[in-house]
Amino acid sequence: MNARATPVWDLWPADLEWQPMARQLRTVWVLRSLLRLGILALIAAVGLTIWLGWDGLLWALGGYVVIAGLRALAVARIVSTWGYSERAEDLLVRHGLLTRRLSIVPYGRIQLIDLSAGPVERMFGLTTVQVRTAALGSTTEVPGLDPAVAAALRDRLAVRAAEVREGL
Amino acid sequence: MSAAHPGEAAEPEPTPAAAPDQWPAPPLADWPIGPEVAPTASAPPPGVPRQRLHPLTPLLESFRFFAAAIAAAGIQVVTSQNYLFAVYIALAAAVLGGVGSLISIQYRGFVIWGPELHIYGGVFTRNHRTVPLGRLQSVDVARPLRARLFGLAQLNIEVAGSDGTDAKLAYLKADRALELRGELLAIAGRPSGDVAVDGDVAETDESAEEVKTPPPGQVVPPVRVRRLATASLLEALPVQISALVIFGAAYLTAGSIFGFNRVTTTVWVGFIAPALLGYVQSTIATVNKFLRNCRFRLRRDGQSLLIERGLTDTSHETVPQDRVTAVSFERPVLWRGRRWRRVEVSTAAAAQSSAGVGTRLTTVLPVGEPDLVAAVTEAAVPGLPSQFTVERPPRRARWRMPLRWKWNGAALDEQVFVVRHGLLVNTYFAVPYARIQSVTVVQGPLQRLQGLATVRAMTAGGLGNDAVAYHRDAREAASMADELRERADAAAALETPRLS
Structure with missing residues (x-):
């Protein structure tokens, strides 16, 4: 019974050392979700105000507080599920709260490594590492690392990718 | 400092530390750089006379237009007895087509210039295609039905390393086509005998249909x-x-x-x-x-499989063995009693499009019994078995796919990762370990309650080329992914000429 509740990556036969994301990632993602919900709430507020008068504004605000609070909790938990693990031959990335995903990218198959940082991410000092292979739709993302950590990860991956080149 | 003095020219070159900015500039290399690029990169000068294609070419190529015109005229006659209008349509079509083809034939032609074949075409948008004859793979004379009516033929010219679209010379008189083929092969330095069988087998093929053993050079007997x-x-x-x-x-x-x-x-x-x-x-x-x-033939040429097929239009495909990313064995539901299967291979084409690596699906056996399937499989991926035993997902996953459950499964075979799926067309999809790009394990919320997970082994190319093992036991899925990774590394390490 207990085995069913454990996420799939904990069933991995060997022991894995999971590296967490940077601490600021939670802040950034919570803020981002608040912002998105805020835009929705604004639209809803306009509608509700037309419909109910000034009471509608209160309803929208109340709804926003409740939903945004729940969402923020969920996002915080989602962030905590993200993790990556560098092994001798491959990179493992896990994430997901409801649907759990575990991606395994062998170093030998890496074709491109991208670093990217949006304006908000830059403000909080975060960088995203994207790893691509020749397979379509297999872009593996490690979001929210400290720039120094991300650059170091990129360099390590690049060196190992050059060492074991396996191609298609 | 002193290197510029003419009297001290015999002195060795100054050390880099001395004055790097005062060295004489090295002489520029001739453009284009490289010894043997220069003669081949030249297009023929504009004055060189082009060889013309047959004057009927534009008419044959726009046969759809004429078919439409004839149909329109016929409908007029049949429905409204409007003979005059039908005549108008026919006249208009004839004038338009005639003028159009007269213009377009002026711009079409080809020139054999040194080791290259230059093909010109197009009225509004001019095309100029250069075919390096040094990399010539094959030249076949194809005779589509509409060309055969007029005693014409076309040449399909396949070049190694191209994206699979043949250069075409259409249409030529049949004997001229044969002659030209010999010429091209002679320039390429290939004996014209070894591909001569492709040429005009249209008549001899019917007798070969009853043969049970494969003809020399072919992997399987022709499919009847x-x-x-x-x-x-x-x-x-x-x-x-x-x-x-x-x-x-x-x-x-x-x-x-x-x-x-x-x-x-x-x-x-x-x-x-x-x-x-x-x-x-x-x-x-x-x-x-x-x-x-129809008339499906599969030949083996060194490291690649050559496929010829088509009743009216003969088409050619090349499957390089080392690019095969997956083999699928398909069996539509009514073939079950006859133990027939169809074999298709996915090949990773070199990056031609902006999307990166593209894949092609090529049928290497349209239909065949187990022994034919085995022969073809062996030719496509040496050492690959054609019969697999797969393990079904656990029973508790059955309600998720009540009909398909029985026909689903996955197994870690010796050389390949095999998954089975499909109710109407039951397919074994085999991916050689060396071709696995990355592995993902996904577990949805319902799957988590049941302790199930889905394993996806991705290969180069689109999502359709992934081997997906649905609803495995979660613990098994994790160890399967681990095992896949280990075997992929081991298999990739064994490959001597690595692709990249």
Whole structure:
């Protein structure tokens, strides 16, 4: 019974050392979700105000507080599920709260490594590492690392990718 | 500092630390750089006379236009007895076509210039295609039906390392085509004998149909037309029957509700007619597929498989062995009793499009018994078995796919990762370990409650080329992914010429 509740990556036969994301990632993602919900709430507020008068504004605000609070909790938990693990031959990335995903990218198959940082991410000092292979739709993302950590990860991956080149 | 003095020219070059900015500039290399690029990169000067294609070429190429014109004229005659209008249509088509082809033939032609063949074409948008004859793979004389009527032929020129689209020279007189083929092969330095069998086998092939053993150089005996027809029919039958049943049922239910008089107008026009179009289209697709797979021949040429097929239009495909990313064994539901299977291979083409690596799906055996399947498989991926035993997902996953559960499965074979899926077309999809790009394990919320997970082994190219093992036991899925990774590394390490 207990085995069913454990996420799939904990069933991995060997022991894995999971590296967490940077601490600021939670802040950034919570803020981002608040912002998105805020835009929705604004639209809803306009509608509700037309419909109910000034009471509608209160309803929208109340709804926003409740939903945004729940969402923020969920996002915080989602962030905590993200993790990556560098092994001798491959990179493992896990994430997901409801649907759990575990991606395994062998170093030998890496074709491109991208670093990217949006304006908000830059403000909080975060960088995203994207790893691509020749397979379509297999872009593996490690979001929210400290720039120094991300650059170091990129360099390590690049060196190992050059060492074991396996191609298609 | 002193290097510029003429009296001290014999002095060795100054050290870099001395004055790097005062060295004399090295002489520029001739453009283009490289010794043997220069002679080949030259296009023929504009004055060189081009060889013309046959004057009927534009007419044959726009035969659809003429077919449409004839159909239009015919409809006029049949429906409204309007002979005059039909004559107008025919005249207009003839004048338009004649003038158009007169203009377009001026711009078409080809020149053999040094080791290259230059093909010109296009009126508004000029094309100029350069075919390096040094990399010539094969030249075949193909005779499509419409060209055969006029005693014409076309040359399909395949070049190694191209994206699979042949350069075409269409149309030439049949004897001129043969002659030109010899010329091209001579320039390429290839004996014209070894591909001569492709040339005009149209007549000799019928006698070879009854042969049971493969002719020399071919992997399998030619697929007999009757068997191919049966196979196509059996494959199409479930779809056809269900479509007819659905149409009939829809017609009857609608009729019983609205009465059969109004049905003919409202329901027929609004609902059944559009659906019927799709049905007709799928039927045409089936027939087309049958025609394309007729006269299927598979040859082996060093490291690649050469495929020739087509009843009216002969087409060629090349499958390089080291690019095969997956092999799929398909069995439509009605083939089960005959133990037939169809074999298709996915090959990773070099990056031609902006999307990166593209994949092609090539049929290497349209239909065949287990021994033929085994022979073809061995030719496509040496050492790959063609029979697999796969393990079904656990019983508790059955309610998630009640019909398909029995036909699903996955196994870690010796050389390949095999998954099985599909109810109407049951498919074994085998990916060699060395071709696995990355592995993902996904577990949805319901799957987590049941302790299940889905394993996906990705290969180069699109999502359709991934081997997906649905609903495995979660613990098994994790260890399967681990095992896949280990075997992929081991297999990739064994490959001597690595692709990149």
